[in-house]
Amino acid sequence: MSVLDRKLARDIFRLRGQLTAILLVVACGIASYVALRSTYRSLLASQATYYADYRFADVFASLKRAPSSVADEIAQLPGAAAVETRVVVEVTLDVPGLDEPATGRLVSIPERRRAMLNDLYLRAGRWVEPGQSDEVIASEAFAAANSLGVGDGIGAVINGRWKRLRIVGIALSPEYVYEVRGGAAIFPDNRRFGVLWMGREALAPAFDLEGAFNYLAIALAPGAGESALIERIDRRIERYGGLGAYGRDEQISHRFLSDEIAQNRVSGTIIPAIFLGVAAFLLHLVLSRIVGAERAQIAVLKAFGYGNTAIGAHYLKLALVPVMGGALLGVFAGLYLGNALTGVYTQFYRFPLLRYEAGWDLVAAAAAISLGAAALGALTAVRSAVRLPPAEAMRPESPAKFRAGWIERLGIARFIGVTPRMILRQAGRHPVKAVLSTLGLSMAVALLLVGRYFFDAVDHLVAVQFGEIQREDVVVVFNEPLGAGVRLDLQRLPGVLRVELFRSVPVRLRHEHRSRRTSILGMPPGGELRRLMDRDGRPIQMPQDGLLLTSALADLLGVGEGDSISVEVLEGRRPSRNVIVVGLVDELIGISGYMNLAALGRLLGEGETASGAFLGIDQRQSALLNSELKRLPAVGGASMREAILRGFDETIAQSLAITTITLVIFACVIAFGVVYNGARIALAERGRDLASLRVLGFTQREIAAMLLGEQALLTLAAIPLGFAVGYGVCSLIPMAVASELFRLPLVISRESYLFAFAIVAAASALSGLVVVRRLRHLDLIEVLKTRE
Secondary structure, three states, X not given: OOHHHHHHHHHHHHOHHHHHHHXXXXXXXXXXXXXXXXXXXXXXXXXXXXXXXXXXXXEEEEEEEEEHHHHHHHHOOXXXXXXXXXXXXXXXXXXXXXXXXXXXXEEEEOOOOOOOXXXXXXXXXXXXXXXXXXXXXXXXXXXXXXXXXXXOEEEEEEOOEEEEEEEEEEEEOHHHOEOOOEOOEOOOOOOOEEEEEEEHHHHHHHOOOOOEEEEEEEEEOOOOOHHHHHHHHHHHHHHHOOOOOEEHHHOHHHHHHHHHHHHHHHHHHHHHHHHHHHHHHHHXXXXXXXXXXXXXXXXXXXXOOOOHHHHHHHHHHHHHHHHHHHHHHHHHHHHHHHHHHHHHHOOOEOOOOOOOOOOHHHHHHHHHHHHHHHHHHHHHHHHHHXXXXXHHHHOOOOOOOOOOOHHHHHOOHHHOOHXXXXXXXXXXXXXXXXXXXXXXXXXXXXXXXXXXXXXXXXXXXXXXXXHHHEOOOEEEEEEXXXXXXXXXXXXXXXXEEEEXXXXXXXXXEEEOOEEEEEEEEEEOOOOOOEOEEOOOOOEEOOOOOOEEEEXXXXXXXXXXXXXXXXEEEOOOOOOEEEEEEEEXXXXXXXXXXXXXXXXXXXXXXXXXXXXXXXXXXXHHHHHHHXXXXXXXXXXXXXXXXXXXXXXXXXXXXXXXXXXXXXXXXXXXXXHHXXXXXXXXXXXXXXHHHXXXXXXXXXXXXXXXXXXXXXXHHHHHHHHHHHXXXXXXXXXXXXXXXXXXXXXXXXXXOHHHHHHHHHHHXXXXXXXXXXHHHHHHOOOHHHHHOOOO
């Protein structure tokens, strides 16, 4: 072993605490990089493989009813490579062990299995058989949530008749990777909504769709244009009650999955950059201090013939030890976290095989990033060591130039005690180091605030959506629009206290060259169960005429209050009218329009009809009501607000908790690393001064206050800065994740600020205690010796 290598080993042992802190910071950065990037790659690869193997369609369309010959016409359109027709209906289900009625989406499949678009992957059981009208294949998410297996039975109201269905298989479909009902539902509720695939010969006659279909899936030919094909399809199916064809970007399962993949890619860049930036800063501090303290040794080494390259390599090796150690630990931790995170995704996204993929290239990239951080942190210190002439290095470092500081210039020095004055002076003598330390600590604060932000945003979304807007206890949806007299029938149900009818109509809204396919919800004026809110959270009264739009939809269409907009109804007689936008509604879920129920009836030319109702109920009689709703032939589905909230707590809240705990651990590592290294460097630089003060009669508590006071001051300065940085990052998140499906509000609670403050303060205090323990063992005689 060479002389320099022996010196390196001694330096590593002597600086083991500081190097370990740097190692942990690097490990957090590399772990977050490997975990997030590998999860991104796993989701992307699984999506591509699943879509290709099971022929996920490119274009989709729903309609009222069309003869099968229309599918042949569409198959001949330029750009269409394959066409699959289905019968798709929603029914009320009676699931064993579930008090509330569930909603099942029945999707037809051929009784004799063949290759088809949106094909099924059978996880268990078998395919449905011809002549067996009660056989269904259940989606895996629905079956697992309700503990259903092959051979179990469930009840269903199919076109007004109660029927017992038997599960013969459990399956997955690329069309339902993220299984939600759609509309205002953005969180999965797999207990109360599921997809059931049923033989076409059994399903089509039940809904008068023999030789017909009401759903299309189309695969694009290579090189074909999606928008042109959608235009041609819309023209073909318009006369059959077509609701407008759309591409994958509007298919709800694909949209959620693609948005999640994109967010993983962004997170996998930003979070590691924070940690590795802090690690580079800590390396800079430690190596700069070592080079300054070892001036004489560097001079001797040069005098004995060691060149600049050998000396520079020596200090670069010292930087590589914690960085490569952190990279190695980070890779293993990242692989573990990535595998665990991929497992969390299986709760929401269903793949036949969500294979975790990391790859050696990802490990190599992590190593390269670590080397870059080491080089960046060591650059200044190594350059100083290389450029130091031997003759100059033999002399002690020139003393700092002391002059009156800002305390003296302001004339307040006499009002400040000795200890606080020394703390302030020390911080003022090294402004660059103080600023960088403050920035490092502020990153920990910001990281915690961002982690908590998602809790606050989702809590606010749920509180507003289910506390102020959707105040109903139950939403009932009818199979077909019914007359206003249905209100009396609903009021007679057990436990029903209030009934408010609504009419939902699919429409295409146009303004100039912009258009959007959405729905208009007609509601009675003065309703209390479903309310509309403005930007300030105040209820909006339903106008007698005109159209209210959500703010997000108004922005997409480029319209404002007072503008005229074209409304093309996509059902019934499909009237088209120009309607005035009379106001904007602030909602966080979906994009839609609202009208007075009577005004919407006039637009449709059908009088006052209802496609569903909002119910306020006596919760003590909810069990009786649920039992009645499960068997009402006119009811196509029912959802309970309490059940939706319970489902949210069981899924989304758990995943947010995992994310927050991980961020807390990472932020603590940053705070501990910055404070500990700062205090240790200060102890090494000021050991002689502190020992002199002890000899002069200062107590150990007083010199500990002088040593850690600067770190406490920097921590206090970092907290408001971290709040500002965290708020800035949080303000960018809603813009980054905003979509037509949902928007996150910019809400950060007081508890989140207190949480970030408490965690960083606790981590700083812990690192301070470690340094104080070392201070107690300070050898006064050894420190006071003058090195010649």
